[in-house]
Amino acid sequence: MDAKDILGLPKISLPIPQEKKSRPQKDSQRKPDGISREVYALTGGVAPLMPSVDVNQLKKRHQPENEKITWEWLAFTNSARKDNLQLYHWVRVVNGTPPTGDYSFAKYNKSVDVVKYTDEEYEKHLMDPAWTKEETDQLFDLCERFDLRFVVIADRFSSSRSVEELKNRYYSVSRAVLIARAPSPADISGHPLVKEPYNISQEIERKRALSMVLSQTKHQERKDAEVISEAKKISESRMAAKAAQDAELPVTSSISPEGVEKTTAPVDTASPSNMQVSVGVAPLMSMAENAAAAAASLRMLRVYLRTYALDQMVQAASSSAGLRTIKRVEQFLQELKVNLKPKVPTKAVCAEHLELRKEILTLLNLQKLLQNKEEGSSYRESSYTETPETPKDRAFIPDSVSFGAMSAERVGKRDQKRKGPGREAPSSPAQSKRPRKLKATDS
Amino acid sequence: MTRISLLSDQNDSHSHAGEESDSTPHQMIEIEDEDNKSPTKKIKDLEVCVPIVYGTMSFWLGRKATETQSHMWTVYVRGATNEDLGVVIKRVVFQLHPSFTNARRVVESPPFELTERGWGEFEIAISIFFHDDVCDKQLDLFHLLKLYSEVEHGPLSTKKPVIVESYDEIVFPDPSEEFLARVLNHPSVIVPQLPATLNLPPGPIEDVHEKKRGDTKDHPLGQWFIRFSEADELLKLAEARQQVQNYIVKLRRRLSMLEGSAPTLKTSVS
Numbered sequence: 226m227d228a229k230d231i232l233g234l235p236k237i238s239l240p241i242p243q244e245k246k247s248r249p250q251k252d253s254q255r256k257p258d259g260i261s262r263e264v265y266a267l268t269g270g271v272a273p274l275m276p277s278v279d280v281n282q283l284k285k286r287h288q289p290e291n292e293k294i295t296w297e298w299l300a301f302t303n304s305a306r307k308d309n310l311q312l313y314h315w316v317r318v319v320n321g322t323p324p325t326g327d328y329s330f331a332k333y334n335k336s337v338d339v340v341k342y343t344d345e346e347y348e349k350h351l352m353d354p355a356w357t358k359e360e361t362d363q364l365f366d367l368c369e370r371f372d373l374r375f376v377v378i379a380d381r382f383s384s385s386r387s388v389e390e391l392k393n394r395y396y397s398v399s400r401a402v403l404i405a406r407a408p409s410p411a412d413i414s415g416h417p418l419v420k421e422p423y424n425i426s427q428e429i430e431r432k433r434a435l436s437m438v439l440s441q442t443k444h445q446e447r448k449d450a451e452v453i454s455e456a457k458k459i460s461e462s463r464m465a466a467k468a469a470q471d472a473e474l475p476v477t478s479s480i481s482p483e484g485v486e487k488t489t490a491p492v493d494t495a496s497p498s499n500m501q502v503s504v505g506v507a508p509l510m511s512m513a514e515n516a517a518a519a520a521a522s523l524r525m526l527r528v529y530l531r532t533y534a535l536d537q538m539v540q541a542a543s544s545s546a547g548l549r550t551i552k553r554v555e556q557f558l559q560e561l562k563v564n565l566k567p568k569v570p571t572k573a574v575c576a577e578h579l580e581l582r583k584e585i586l587t588l589l590n591l592q593k594l595l596q597n598k599e600e601g602s603s604y605r606e607s608s609y610t611e612t613p614e615t616p617k618d619r620a621f622i623p624d625s626v627s628f629g630a631m632s633a634e635r636v637g638k639r640d641q642k643r644k645g646p647g648r649e650a651p652s653s654p655a656q657s658k659r660p661r662k663l664k665a666t667d668s
Numbered sequence: 669m670t671r672i673s674l675l676s677d678q679n680d681s682h683s684h685a686g687e688e689s690d691s692t693p694h695q696m697i698e699i700e701d702e703d704n705k706s707p708t709k710k711i712k713d714l715e716v717c718v719p720i721v722y723g724t725m726s727f728w729l730g731r732k733a734t735e736t737q738s739h740m741w742t743v744y745v746r747g748a749t750n751e752d753l754g755v756v757i758k759r760v761v762f763q764l765h766p767s768f769t770n771a772r773r774v775v776e777s778p779p780f781e782l783t784e785r786g787w788g789e790f791e792i793a794i795s796i797f798f799h800d801d802v803c804d805k806q807l808d809l810f811h812l813l814k815l816y817s818e819v820e821h822g823p824l825s826t827k828k829p830v831i832v833e834s835y836d837e838i839v840f841p842d843p844s845e846e847f848l849a850r851v852l853n854h855p856s857v858i859v860p861q862l863p864a865t866l867n868l869p870p871g872p873i874e875d876v877h878e879k880k881r882g883d884t885k886d887h888p889l890g891q892w893f894i895r896f897s898e899a900d901e902l903l904k905l906a907e908a909r910q911q912v913q914n915y916i917v918k919l920r921r922r923l924s925m926l927e928g929s930a931p932t933l934k935t936s937v938s
């Protein structure tokens with residue numbers, strides 16, 4: 226009897242820890258050069274907050290011995306300027322010879338190449354009933370002066386034209402001139418002006434839409450979102466109903482060629498009592514239809530598990546509800562301390578379980594309806610927009626509720642596709658595989 | 669072509685307590701027999717179901733444990749109260765972790781169980797094959813082998829096994845006549861009340877009264893099997909439904925009050 230026996234560990238000593246020690250440390254944890262071992266130990270291997278750059282590690286500046294550097298206050302001219310203005314700045318002078326050449330920042334003075342047209346070209350290609358030549362001339366003049374800043378140009382323009390109109394005129398003229406001057410269309414087909422002509426109507430529409438979005442109030446935004454989600458729900462329930470109908474058809478026809486039972490066949494699962502329970506719920510019909518379709522498709526299988534059948538029926542029953550509602554039904558079940566999946570899924574238990582779920586769905590719908598009504602009567606004008614789809618959640622709390630006391634829920638078997646190690650893998654010792662980390666089935 | 673159609677009330681479909689009465693009348697039961705040749709006569713709108721429990725039970729080997737064999741475990745498919753499933757199931761295939769030699773284990777006769785030694789937990793795929801007259805399709809189950817209890821954190825015990833079991837029911841919709849006749853009185857199978865006029869071929873006469881339901885005798889692991897109580901589950905559900913229904917009634921009342929008061933409010937304002 227030794228400590229290992231007491232702890233319930235196997236007696237084999239573990240070879241791995243020794244191996245680990247001999248292994249060199251990882252690179253990331255190695256002490257950087259230039260810091261003494263003692264100082265580095267104080268940091269515990271953690272990177273320091275302040276950057277500490279080791280001077281030795283920096284690149285040496287290359288400076289030949291025979292260079293003598295001075296800084297001088299010298300005059301310079303800027304070729305980007307046309308007024309020959311003389312300004313002064315500090316210049317690095319090597320061995321008494323100041324640098325020659327242009328001012329180093331002059332190259333950044335970019336200017337736009339605005340097309341110049343001759344009178345003849347204007348007569349031939351550029352006539353536009355909406356524009357006079359004087360206006361066009363002025364536009365191009367301003368375009369050059371303000372480097373195509375059309376907002377500024379529109380501001381300075383003598384007659385009142387919108388930015389879009391100005392742009393349209395400028396780009397169409399430039400394009401026409403370009404095309405007229407090109408020796409063949411292929412030469413300029415790649416030019417951006419030719420490839421992507423300015424579309425004034427689209428541009429106006431784009432700006433209108435943008436300004437609309439920007440000027441929208443929170444209220445309107447919410448209203449829109451609601452309408453969209455509502456529409457989505459409706460279309461979803463229609464789709465589900467349609468799918469149910471489609472699924473029903475082949476089954477009913479296969480039951481009897483004479484069609485004697487066609488009318489009665491698929492309805493037995495959605496008994497009239499269910500229908501009564503869920504009065505006041507809008508997508509009722511599709512719910513019953515779905516249930517019928519699910520039952521029919523189950524019958525097509527020649528063998529199935531009861532739990533599978535329940536899953537299918539639950540899905541069918543809640544297909545018209547949103548994801549959020551389904552979640553709330555499950556939450557409700559937990560509050561009632563009912564297993565989300567029955568532990569003993571007999572036929573009777575499954576039927577009861579399904580009924581319970583349907584009733585909860587009805588209950589939630591009623592809650593919503595009631596809340597809508599209450600708010601509607603207090604201020605009618607905004608009854609629709611002001612009720613988001615979350616009714617106050619805790620309106621109903623079952624008697625025997627303690628929150629957070631979730632009934633342990635069986636984890637879906639198929640989710641646990643994790644393959645554990647088997648028997649013949651002796652390289653990793655048994656203890657290391659003892660973790661209680663596995664999410665596992667209860668019971 | 670012969671066709672027998674008859675109506676029956678499903679007032680006592682099976683022996684389950686608290687079976688919810690299906691208010692819709694049971695559908696036509698219909699036996700189709702094409703030229704008296706086809707061997708499979710299907711009976712519509714009847715379902716035969718077989719309650720099963722599947723799972724694993726594992727014992728820690730204690731001092732005998734080695735690095736690769738710390739536990740001895742058994743995976744099984746059994747009748748819910750340990751009845752013999754051989755009447756329905758022909759063969760069960762357990763797919764073990766690939767590190768086992770012959771990872772695909774076939775059990776050809778009851779009891780459908782498999783005992784192994786190992787140290788790791790993994791998912792076992794269980795494929796159930798049925799007799800020819802029952803169903804030609806297989807059924808797949810998945811079960812996670814559990815060696816270490818999640819509930820009890822204490823020292824391991826060699827005495828008490830770790831058990832994880834699931835109850836489920838195998839359902840055969842529209843069973844064949846032959847199958848129905850064979851299992852009609854078998855304890856492992858739940859067959860709904862048959863209409864009196866239905867003439868089944870004579871089934872096996874022997875051992876009808878030999879075994880009763882709930883016969884959990886003489887299984888070496890029998891004492892550990894979990895007993896699944898349908899009644900408890902039904903009781904809980906009934907309570908929950910009562911609560912929900914009460915609340916629905918309350919909500920309806922408030923709703924109708926609101927609807928009633930709304931117009932009166934209006935008239936008083938105007």
